Amino acid sequence: MDITVTGEGAVLAAPDLLRLHAGVEVRRASAAEAFAAARAAAARLAGALVSAGVAPEDVRTVELSLGPEYDSYPTVAAYRAVQGVEVIVRDLGRADRVIDTVAGVGEEARLNGLAFELSDPAAALAEARTRAFRDAAAKAAQYAGLAGRPLGRVVSVTEEPWTGPPQPMRTALAAAESDASLSPGRQALSVRVRVGYDFA
Numbered sequence: 726m727d728i729t730v731t732g733e734g735a736v737l738a739a740p741d742l743l744r745l746h747a748g749v750e751v752r753r754a755s756a757a758e759a760f761a762a763a764r765a766a767a768a769r770l771a772g773a774l775v776s777a778g779v780a781p782e783d784v785r786t787v788e789l790s791l792g793p794e795y796d797s798y799p800t801v802a803a804y805r806a807v808q809g810v811e812v813i814v815r816d817l818g819r820a821d822r823v824i825d826t827v828a829g830v831g832e833e834a835r836l837n838g839l840a841f842e843l844s845d846p847a848a849a850l851a852e853a854r855t856r857a858f859r860d861a862a863a864k865a866a867q868y869a870g871l872a873g874r875p876l877g878r879v880v881s882v883t884e885e886p887w888t889g890p891p892q893p894m895r896t897a898l899a900a901a902e903s904d905a906s907l908s909p910g911r912q913a914l915s916v917r918v919r920v921g922y923d924f925a
Contacts, residue, residue, distance in 0.1 A: 731864075734857030740912050741844050749808055886917070
């Protein structure tokens with residue numbers, strides 16, 4: 726006879742990396758003009774980002790598109806060209822400056838979203854696994870006691886996907902301590918583990 730229980734563990738960690746999605750968008754009378762203008766604006770953006778302290782290898786092209794826009798089909802009103810980049814900001818103290826740099830490129834500039842991340846989540850995940858396993862062990866011991874049986878050895882361990890609890894944001898007080906307009910908050914790293922035990 727055996728028993729299988731599920732344990733859950735979560736750890737809150739402060740992100741130390743910003744992933745920013747930005748780019749340029751232009752409209753011109755011809756496809757060639759639109760594409761050339763987008764490439765020129767993208768080059769200005771890349772140069773400005775490097776000047777703002779972003780390493781060249783942390784700027785990656787993720788989008789490139791060119792196509793017509795119609796007044797009423799098939800009449801072409803203009804051609805639209807887009808070049809998007811993913812920017813990794815490893816010093817969060819520079820985040821506002823980097824975003825201001827994107828906006829300063831001109832009317833072609835676009836900001837398409839951002840995400841805060843942990844550059845190395847291994848330690849936090851290890852602690853979450855420890856908490857999940859202890860949670861499972863406590864549940865198994867309780868069930869064994871309820872059943873009037875001594876708990877035996879572990880016979881199986883399976884880690885399962887789990888999104889975990891909602892990620893809490895920084896408090897208003899913590900946010901007020903910084904002049905930065907961006908708040909990375911804290912990220913919840915969660916582990917769920919299914920553990921099987923023998924009943925001795």
